[in-house]
Amino acid sequence: MMTATDTKQTILDAARRVVQARGYNALSFRELAKEVGIKSASIHYHFPTKGDLGAALAKRYTEDTAGYLEQLLTQSQDPAAMMDAYTAAFRAALENDNRMCLCGILAAEHHDLPDEVRVEVDGFTDANVLWLSKVLALRQPDAQPEALERQALSVFGAIQGAQLVSRGRNDIAVYDQMIASYRAAGLIP
Numbered sequence: 001m002m003t004a005t006d007t008k009q010t011i012l013d014a015a016r017r018v019v020q021a022r023g024y025n026a027l028s029f030r031e032l033a034k035e036v037g038i039k040s041a042s043i044h045y046h047f048p049t050k051g052d053l054g055a056a057l058a059k060r061y062t063e064d065t066a067g068y069l070e071q072l073l074t075q076s077q078d079p080a081a082m083m084d085a086y087t088a089a090f091r092a093a094l095e096n097d098n099r100m101c102l103c104g105i106l107a108a109e110h111h112d113l114p115d116e117v118r119v120e121v122d123g124f125t126d127a128n129v130l131w132l133s134k135v136l137a138l139r140q141p142d143a144q145p146e147a148l149e150r151q152a153l154s155v156f157g158a159i160q161g162a163q164l165v166s167r168g169r170n171d172i173a174v175y176d177q178m179i180a181s182y183r184a185a186g187l188i189p
Contacts, residue, residue: 161178
């Protein structure tokens with residue numbers, strides 16, 4: 001028998017698959033309930049509104065990502081190796097049935113999101129920009145923090161964009177080509 005925590009995690013896992021594949025607007029409590037094998041009311045028990053579910057989903061995704069990024073910083077001080085692992089994480093979403101970064105696809109639906117979901121999506125961007133700033137600082141120790149932050153935001157946007165274009169073309173080679181071009185141009189280490 002599943003515990004309440006197990007059920008909540010199972011709902012979040014199912015919701016993540018839906019959103020990464022089809023976006024926030026495709027998220028339906030009724031469809032999630034069918035997939036999880038529970039009643040729709042059970043989803044409402046854990047997440048009273050779709051906004052609550054979306055916010056919890058984005059928050060968990062951000063926390064998982066931030067943990068992974070911090071792990072990369074502790075394992076290596078080589079900016080190129082860290083960026084290889086970072087870009088590989090975005091590539092892995094594409095390898096998984098041509099899915100997107102969860103918060104990337106949510107950001108694309110920004111105007112349709114409840115405020116509580118937007119806040120969590122913004123937190124994802126902030127966590128990525130902060131981490132990228134730290135990685136870039138390893139290569140540019142004398143750079144001003146504001147300049148590093150602007151560059152980090154550009155790197156983040158470029159990688160998200162590469163993922164989006166690759167997904168739209170249903171061709172992971174496009175992602176690889178764009179990342180290689182960014183490296184050749186010096187945008188990313």
